[in-house]
Amino acid sequence: DQQVKQNSPSLSVQEGRxxxxxxxxxxxxxxxxxxxxxxxxxxxxxxxxxxxxxDKNEDGRFTVFLNKSAKHLSLHIxxxxxxxxxxxxxxxxxxxxxxxxxxGQGTTLQVKP
Amino acid sequence: DAGxxxxxxxxxxxxxxxxxxxxxxxxxxxxxxxxxxxxxxxxELLIYFNNNVPIDxxxxxxxxxxxxxxxxxxxxxxxxxxxxxxxxxxxxxxxxxxxAYEQYFGPGTRLxxx
Numbered sequence: 001d002q003q004v005k006q007n008s009p010s011l012s013v014q015e016g017r018x019x020x021x022x023x024x025x026x027x028x029x030x031x032x033x034x035x036x037x038x039x040x041x042x043x044x045x046x047x048x049x050x051x052x053x054x055d056k057n058e059d060g061r062f063t064v065f066l067n068k069s070a071k072h073l074s075l076h077i078x079x080x081x082x083x084x085x086x087x088x089x090x091x092x093x094x095x096x097x098x099x100x101x102x103x104g105q106g107t108t109l110q111v112k113p
Numbered sequence: 114d115a116g117x118x119x120x121x122x123x124x125x126x127x128x129x130x131x132x133x134x135x136x137x138x139x140x141x142x143x144x145x146x147x148x149x150x151x152x153x154x155x156x157e158l159l160i161y162f163n164n165n166v167p168i169d170x171x172x173x174x175x176x177x178x179x180x181x182x183x184x185x186x187x188x189x190x191x192x193x194x195x196x197x198x199x200x201x202x203x204x205x206x207x208x209x210x211x212x213a214y215e216q217y218f219g220p221g222t223r224l225x226x227x
Contacts, residue, residue: 032214043117043204043218044156089156091214099144099213100169103156 003027004092006104014112019077021107023090026071030092034101035064035075038087047088048075051096080111115139117219119205125225131193134222137186138207146216147180147190148204156204162188163210195226 005024013019021035031052036044050057050064050073057064063076077084090104118137126132138145146161160170162182170180177196182188192199202223206216 034214041220043206043220045218046215049214093214096214097211098168099146099161099208099216100158101214101216102158105155 002105003030004090004102004104006088006090006107008107009105010108010110012110012112013080015082016079019075019080019084019109019111021075021077021088021090021109023073023075023104024071025073025092027092028068028071029094030102032093032096033064033066033073034091034093035062036089036091036103037084038089038106044089077109080109082111082113085109085111117205117207117217119203119219119222121222122220123223123225125227126195127227128196129194130226131191132195132199132224132226134190134203134205134224136188136190136205136219138188138205139217140186142207142209142217143185144208144210144213144216145182145188146206146208147188148206148218149201150204150221151201159190192224195224197226200224200226 034049035047037047038044048062066073087106087108089106091101120135144163147159150156159172160180165182180190202221204221206218208216
């Protein structure tokens with residue numbers, strides 16, 4: 001039973017364009033959502049988060065949108081840069097304090113120069 | 114400032130052998146997490162500690178797996194006996210209270226059991 005799903009295993013975009021990574025979840029009790037980025041041979045790094053009481057959070061080139069009615073969130077990267085090429089994991093938790101994260105399978109983003 | 118340190122980075126062992134993975138969290142962090150990443154199951158939480166106390170070990174696959182945190186600066190994940198299906202990358206992560214979702218991951222240990 002996969003509670004957090006990233007249905008697109010890979011995405012390729014041109015440098016300077018927008019990258020949109022999608023994530024769906026099934027449990028309406030999730031309270032906090034995160035995006036992590038992972039380069040090869042490294043551990044994931046925290047990118048951006050959003051509380052369930054918000055619908056948008058922005059940090060520089062990265063914006064996360066949450067649609068609770070659709071149980072869907074997305075990460076927008078604009079403009080995309082070659083250094084953004086990595087695996088992006090969506091994650092969810094029932095509480096921002098527990099740290100018990102449930103991760104999606106990941107989407108590999110390739111940004112072409 | 115050093116990040117999360119894991120050792121060894123790579124481990125190759127034979128089925129039936131005991132394997133011990135080690136982790137040093139970031140100083141000042143009071144939560145520690147062990148994850149396993151496989152192609153089939155993705156990144157899954159095995160166990161996490163808060164202030165050196167195990168809080169949730171529901172992700173530990175079976176009794177062959179055990180984890181300890183004897184102090185705030187050290188944790189181990191042990192597999193005894195190891196099996197080929199345990200082959201995976203094992204990550205350790207740490208965080209601070211109040212922002213437990215913002216976890217700092219180590220580089221991982223790639224375990225191969227033959």
